[in-house]
Amino acid sequence: MYKTRLLNENRWRAARYGISGKLIDFGKQQEVPFTSLVDELLEFVDDEVDELGSRKEVEYVKEIMKNGTGADRQLKVWNDTNDINAVVDLIINETTMGLD
Secondary structure, rough: OHHHHHHHHOOOOOOHHHHHOOEEEEOOOOEEEEEHHHHHHHHHHHHHHHHHHHHHHHHHHHHHHHHHHHHHHHHHHHHHHOOOHHHHHHHHHHHOOOOO
16 A cells, blocks of 8 residues: 555646656656556556446546546647637537537
């Protein structure tokens, strides 16, 4: 079991730097790209996700790694347009997607 302060460090890094950042791989005792650590974790849990009925949720993690987080998409729109209204439109569109 890893110490809470180490887990909190990775949680802070993920929040601060997103999917383009690095996390601490406790087994290797070094920083690694977020995506490689998540790939390793997904591979580790793969045998159990179907039994738990979580395949859809786990597959969505791969979509996040491919397309970025909501914050990544918002920053891209801002950098492309410098228009806060365009950012708000993105948020509204993504929030209401699939609703009738």
